[in-house]
Amino acid sequence: MGVAPPHNGGMPPRLRRLLAHPSLGGLADQPVLCRLLMADFLVLLAELGLAVVMPWWVHACGGASALAIFGVALALAGFVIAPAVSPFGDRLCKSRQIRRGLAGLCVLTWGLAALSWAGVFSLAVLFGLAIAQAAAASIVDPARDAVLAELVPPAQLPQALRLRKTAHALGGMFGPLLAGGALGVGGVTGALCVCAALLMAALLAAWQLPGTAVPEKPRGAAQWWRDLRAGLAAKWRVPMERGWTLVNFVVWIFQGPAVGMLIPIKVQALGLPGPWLGFGLGAMSLGVLLGSLFGSQWLVQRFGRYRVRLGLGGLEGLALAAVGWAGSPALLLAGLTAAGFCNAAMSLVGATHRALAVPRDYRIRLSAAGAMTTRIAGAIGPALVGLALARFSVAAVYVAWGLLMTVSVLGFLAVPRLKEFLSLGHDDIVDWYRVQYPGVFR
Numbered sequence: 001m002g003v004a005p006p007h008n009g010g011m012p013p014r015l016r017r018l019l020a021h022p023s024l025g026g027l028a029d030q031p032v033l034c035r036l037l038m039a040d041f042l043v044l045l046a047e048l049g050l051a052v053v054m055p056w057w058v059h060a061c062g063g064a065s066a067l068a069i070f071g072v073a074l075a076l077a078g079f080v081i082a083p084a085v086s087p088f089g090d091r092l093c094k095s096r097q098i099r100r101g102l103a104g105l106c107v108l109t110w111g112l113a114a115l116s117w118a119g120v121f122s123l124a125v126l127f128g129l130a131i132a133q134a135a136a137a138s139i140v141d142p143a144r145d146a147v148l149a150e151l152v153p154p155a156q157l158p159q160a161l162r163l164r165k166t167a168h169a170l171g172g173m174f175g176p177l178l179a180g181g182a183l184g185v186g187g188v189t190g191a192l193c194v195c196a197a198l199l200m201a202a203l204l205a206a207w208q209l210p211g212t213a214v215p216e217k218p219r220g221a222a223q224w225w226r227d228l229r230a231g232l233a234a235k236w237r238v239p240m241e242r243g244w245t246l247v248n249f250v251v252w253i254f255q256g257p258a259v260g261m262l263i264p265i266k267v268q269a270l271g272l273p274g275p276w277l278g279f280g281l282g283a284m285s286l287g288v289l290l291g292s293l294f295g296s297q298w299l300v301q302r303f304g305r306y307r308v309r310l311g312l313g314g315l316e317g318l319a320l321a322a323v324g325w326a327g328s329p330a331l332l333l334a335g336l337t338a339a340g341f342c343n344a345a346m347s348l349v350g351a352t353h354r355a356l357a358v359p360r361d362y363r364i365r366l367s368a369a370g371a372m373t374t375r376i377a378g379a380i381g382p383a384l385v386g387l388a389l390a391r392f393s394v395a396a397v398y399v400a401w402g403l404l405m406t407v408s409v410l411g412f413l414a415v416p417r418l419k420e421f422l423s424l425g426h427d428d429i430v431d432w433y434r435v436q437y438p439g440v441f442r
Helices: 013-019 031-089 094-117 123-151 154-206 221-237 239-258 262-269 275-303 305-325 329-348 351-357 360-389 394-414 418-423 432-436
Strands: none
Touching (some): 031 154, 123 351, 154 275, 262 329, 262 394, 360 394
């Protein structure tokens, strides 16, 4: 699918000047990308807001036990849903998929707001609606990830991904703050209405996205099952993809808790008041913003993708270990900022290559398979942290998790052909997996 012809009508002048900056490769001439990034940003704000509002609502009305049941059940459901819907994503127009998923999310979120307004709290009903939301999000999110490589020329994809990471960093800063402010002003009902309004705005932004090419293959239950097996098999049969996924799995066991659940525990261990949690999360988001805007491009030009990928992964682990060791708020914020910078710059390195190397008709299925492993690691990591905290101090566990992440990143040294892969140019990498492993992608 080609990129829509340049047209700047309707684009705000300030946004046009920003996107015209040389470091962004002339993205001002691509309004399709602007609409996609706007929709992406609004969806992220809404999803982060819901991630704050829903646990708040469940805990306030059902207590800690209800929240635990809700969280575990939702995680298990998401583990099943993500791969189950992935074959449809590789058989549908991704732009249409985004619009339909967003429409479903809008309806469901307004439904939650209506329940809250009516004073109805039923854990079973909330869980059912949350499952439906997870299904809709599993349709929207992989399509948002995959469609970028189809709407942007390969030469401009690195800049587009960098701009997207920047938008995500801003969303990470403002999403929870917006949800918290809405909760304070309008309660659960008001906050849910804000999330629903954001999703409606995202739907409007995505409405004019051009269609994407879809393969002409028969549909039905048998085809769905073949597609699902083919996607999971491809993830395993490509040696570099298998190795990359396994290393990411191990890394996330340690990285996930270190950038998530351990931060509020560390803030409490230092005896800091609640607002410092917001400062800490904001510091990490600031680091992500700086890394996505400036870090990755500058470092890759000087050291190459392979060295940056390994080096920044190791440095992020050391920065998180420093957060655990920190005995003052200043060191805490500095460590989180450094960790955010390394995380953004590292994750962007190789992202373009991986997006272009995967055949178009396999992108969502391979993305879903990766999401499965991330969810498993996301369950293992917190469980191990809980066991460790029963015997050791917060500082000791945090330092250990940071250092173990650094050691785990060294696994990339053993990933087959990774150095060769990252040394190739963007024009050489399109459909690289299919060219190198034709027997896997039929």
